[in-house]
Amino acid sequence: MPIIESTYKPPFWAKKSFVSTVFSGLARRVNGVMQTRERITLEDGDFLDLDWSYSEKPSHKVIVLLHGLEGHAQRPYITGTAKLFNEKDIDACAVNFRGCSGEPNRLFRSYHSGATEDLEAVIQHILTKGQYSEIYIKGISLGANMALKYSGEREQLPKELKAIVAVSSPCHLKGSCDALMSLKNKHYAIRFLAHLKDKLKPKLEQFPQDISVTDFNAIKTLIDFDDAYTSKAHGFKNALDYYEQASSLQYLPNITIPTLIINSLNDSFLSAECYPVKEAKQNPNLYLEMPKYGGHVGFINKGNVYYNEKRALDFVNQL
CATH class of the missing domain: 3.40.50.1820 (Alpha/Beta hydrolase fold, catalytic domain)
Incomplete structure (x- = not known):
């Protein structure tokens, strides 16, 4: 249309x-x-x-x-x-x-x-x-x-x-993630990442075989989060594969x-x-x-x- x-x-x-x-x-x-x-x-x-x-x-x-x-x-x-x-x-x-x-x-x-x-x-x-x-x-x-x-x-x-x-x-999704991680959106990205990591933290004890404390501590950005958790937990190879398929x-x-x-x-x-x-x-x-x-x-x-x-x-x- x-x-x-x-x-x-x-x-x-x-x-x-x-x-x-x-x-x-x-x-x-x-x-x-x-x-x-x-x-x-x-x-x-x-x-x-x-x-x-x-x-x-x-x-x-x-x-x-x-x-x-x-x-x-x-x-x-x-x-x-x-x-x-x-x-x-x-x-x-x-x-x-x-x-x-x-x-x-x-x-x-x-x-x-x-x-x-x-x-x-x-x-x-x-x-x-x-x-x-x-x-x-x-x-x-x-x-x-x-x-x-x-x-x-x-x-x-x-x-x-x-x-x-x-x-x-x-x-x-890749374009949107890049936009969200740009300097002008830094405050939003920090806020989202803090919420996501807070929610992931209990899963470290619940599912130690799936994610380690080392992996968790290495998460510094939203792409890191999608690499370490979102992609692995939902059957994607990595963050980029997740963005492409989803x-x-x-x-x-x-x-x-x-x-x-x-x-x-x-x-x-x-x-x-x-x-x-x-x-x-x-x-x-x-x-x-x-x-x-x-x-x-x-x-x-x-x-x-x-x-x-x-x-x-x-x-x-x-x-």
Whole structure:
């Protein structure tokens, strides 16, 4: 499809990428979302915690929400979407990836950008409820890459899955990692790495045969982390192999359902490869919107309803 011309206009104070990104991540609050937790057991014996919120009347529609790196289902970028969709008679299932719900997961492995087998388990679980004839997926950042990969790598999708929305998507993981590790993003990279290492630390005692203290102490950068842990724990040769195999960019030509990507042009976490203009022009199911502003998941708008949240609702309602 042709590239969508964005109508997003941020408040004057939120035009800078750093301001919109940090405000949205640290200062935004969303109230009034009542979540009910459901735990599902996965085939490998691990678990996922799903945080459900519901519309006032019974609904046959549900949106599956996927968070970003070291996020969880209570982040405002998740609850903001859940609240808006609930108000419009659509249920929301906010997924906590393995180890992200406040309780460590059981296995040495955890989650990563391409772990679509866990998303598949969530979709199949929702289908067993027999309630929902329309399912949408909205992914943020890491979750956006996962949603796009899920929809593009499968020859057949459930007929109930009607649309995908991907926001601030690092479609090209190596490029995005390089961007994140650049000098201008050093403060973000340090913060992410600290969280990741804190979560990995208990696994040193739990799984000493899989990772040593020496390996752990050698982790100084995000690529080091993906070399020492992410790749090894999830069946990849090394960090570069993980980035190559898990990137959604290569799967975009295969997407067969309406899919909207919203990546702002001033998102400092994204590299040039994360703006799939060619793929969008060649695939009639793929819509690419590139607002001038918005930073990384920072589409601040009036009334505490973010632009990407309203766009997601409009997109699924047009189907």
